[in-house]
Amino acid sequence: MSLLNRDFYTRHAGDVAHDLLGCRLVRETSAGFMAGIIVETEAYQGEDDLGCHAHVGKTVRNAQMFGAPGYAYIYFTYGMHWLLNLVTSPEDVAAAVLIRTIIPVEGCGLMAYNRPNLAFKAGWLNGPAKITQALQLNGTHNGLDLCLEAGKLRVECGLKVPVERIETTPRIGLNTVPEPWKSIPWRFTIDPLALEVTPC
DNA sequence: CGGCCGATTATCT
């Protein structure tokens, strides 16, 4: 499997979010190996984007988004949830892609162990906080380098997705964000059935 | 299946 390199991430978050569909998110911990196909993403691009954390300028929390591309930006919200983002765009341009849904393909038993209550029920990995739970990710992993061959967290080329099957919609949860940012179609999804994958 | 609501706390004003 070929690793997505730094150049892949050194682009507009919208382009990266689009191209991440069908790619393989890989996570290795002392407990084992896990992988899933990315099927839902969202783009957050720049300080002008009022839906992006960076719109208030650089803070301790969002600093990672201002850093070099190809690193993880993992932040805490709603008092209990960690969300995984992949930093994009050149250094000093604050941008990232939120990973919202994966189709589990390897290490399903371990992911299920990490989510004991809802494991294997419909939609058990369709949500950004569900993914961090399953993959054992939290704030201590903020800043992980995604471009290392044997990295603990990385993304590999995956399945080819038919472009005409990709849907673009407004981003989720931006209830208090003003227009036009609230409605910009920077959420990308693909029906898993369009991929030739057998979920486990 | 869809809508409503409480949980719970780091971060910023």
Next chain:
DNA sequence: GATAATCGGCCGG
């Protein structure tokens, strides 16, 4: 002191 890039349980249809 208010808010949050969410989740899961509980309700009704």
